[in-house]
Amino acid sequence: MEDCNVWDSRRMTCPSSLKRLIMEGMELPTESRMRICAPGLVSLRLLGPRGRTPVLESMPELLAAHVVVDWDSEDTCDSCSQREGDEGAEQFADDDNISQDTKKRDLRWCPTFSKLKTLLLNDYWCYPADCRPLGCILEHAPVLEKLTVLFSCEVEDNYKVEMEGRLDRTERSVAISHHLKIIKVKCEVVDEGVYNLLKFMGALNI
Secondary structure (H helix, E strand, C coil): CECCECCCCCEEECCCCCCEEEEECCECCCCCCCEEECCCCCEEEEECCECCCCEECCCCCCCEEEEECCCCCCCCCCCCCCCCCCCCCCCCCCCCCCCHHHHHHHHHCCCCCCCCCEEEEEHHHHCCCCCHHHHHHHHCCCCCCEEEEECCCCCCCCCCEEEEECCCHHHCCCCCCCCCCEEEEEECCCCHHHHHHHHHHHHCCC
């Protein structure tokens, strides 16, 4: 689905036979967060939704997901938790206009991504400066092997600056997956947000 309007829908229920779902540039509800229920989904691409950030319900078979949320999302602090009950994924991708209260509430309900091996996020998860939201997700991804962080709301093939880091096996942090092989950071310019992420990675011996 591309550039569709579902702003008056509170819930999207998909049959268990649905394995792949692509949603790009969707107009989502602005008064409440639409819940997406797709129990058989193995691949999800949710890019640039407009409106409130949706709630992803339990997706235990999810292996691949790109979720990139624009910084001008219309989230406010009266929302419910995001990704409630989501148990497995291989790739998960996501401005101060998004409520920090919403983010904190989402993280309190952060499930364990038991199948998450490759994770793609945008820099929404690197704020505040201590990267606490990103750290929370890493703690709940016990088999993570590859992490990519984009300082952009657009998923592009090339960026002006691309960096790679690897875990120091001799001083591995117990807070992250011992399977983690590589972390990639991609951006157009090295700004304060990038420096904060590098500092966070250094604290994890990466």
